Amino acid sequence: MGRPAAGRSVTAKVLALLEAFTPEAQALTLTELARRADVSLPTAHRRAMELVAWGALERGPDSRFRIGLRLWEVASLAPRGLGLREAAMPFMEDLYEVTHENVQLAVRAGLELVFVERISGRDAVPVRTRVGGRFALHATGVGLVLLAHAPVEVQEEMLASPLRGYSAKTTTDPVRLREVLADVRRRGYAVSDGQVTTDALSVAAPIRDANDEVVAAVSLVVRADGAEPAALAPLVRTAARGITRRLASPVG
Numbered sequence: 001m002g003r004p005a006a007g008r009s010v011t012a013k014v015l016a017l018l019e020a021f022t023p024e025a026q027a028l029t030l031t032e033l034a035r036r037a038d039v040s041l042p043t044a045h046r047r048a049m050e051l052v053a054w055g056a057l058e059r060g061p062d063s064r065f066r067i068g069l070r071l072w073e074v075a076s077l078a079p080r081g082l083g084l085r086e087a088a089m090p091f092m093e094d095l096y097e098v099t100h101e102n103v104q105l106a107v108r109a110g111l112e113l114v115f116v117e118r119i120s121g122r123d124a125v126p127v128r129t130r131v132g133g134r135f136a137l138h139a140t141g142v143g144l145v146l147l148a149h150a151p152v153e154v155q156e157e158m159l160a161s162p163l164r165g166y167s168a169k170t171t172t173d174p175v176r177l178r179e180v181l182a183d184v185r186r187r188g189y190a191v192s193d194g195q196v197t198t199d200a201l202s203v204a205a206p207i208r209d210a211n212d213e214v215v216a217a218v219s220l221v222v223r224a225d226g227a228e229p230a231a232l233a234p235l236v237r238t239a240a241r242g243i244t245r246r247l248a249s250p251v252g
Helices: 010-019 030-037 041-054 069-075 079-099 141-148 152-160 174-187 229-248
Strands: 057-059 065-067 102-109 112-119 134-136 190-193 200-208 214-223
Touching: 010 030, 010 041, 030 041, 041 057, 079 102, 079 112, 079 214, 079 229, 102 141, 112 141, 141 152, 141 174, 141 190, 141 200, 141 214, 152 174, 174 190, 190 229, 200 229, 214 229
Parallel strands: none
Antiparallel strands: 057 065, 102 112, 102 214, 112 134, 190 200, 200 214
16 A cells, blocks of 8 residues: 555545556446545545546446546557557558567566557467556566666666566576676567466567667567577567667658
């Protein structure tokens, strides 16, 4: 729990209500909403109804609250996502057409990554990602790319933090992770082989802006069994370079 409700501003309480929703808890009763946001029942009711009136929340026939479309509409205007997605989509679609595998686009947010777009192959390996979802930087292909090119202070903070293991193959040793990041910078792409789920392998490459700063990463996620990262890397790097060129010259 965070600070007691009485010590928080109205804005903080409203944000806590929105933050109460997760992929595992997409529909909440008023009681559940109050408990998860750590606010009183009257406060939860008052603020939730204001959010319903604005469209940030919706209340169904079952009286449960859900995230509203108005909030999605506003979030979709985030400049780091909007311009990037528009620039990336043609190249992501090309990558998908060539492989018919999962294609993902992500940006860094602190010590995590946020997926801003994805294309899922019908028969491709299942992945534990969703648009708008967050994930650790040290386990996924896109995360390794973003961490390898993050400011030094971000890397050091990550290396000093507990590294969660998602599978037996996840890199949780900071010394080894430092070596992996150096290898990503040297090769120009990252490989995450079974580090999130043992049946999936991802190959990711950096996307740069007009100032040559890495602002995002694109990846291809395939079944680990029989996958050849060296053969997939040129495809992913070609897509990343295309998106980079588009970001550098968005007009035309």
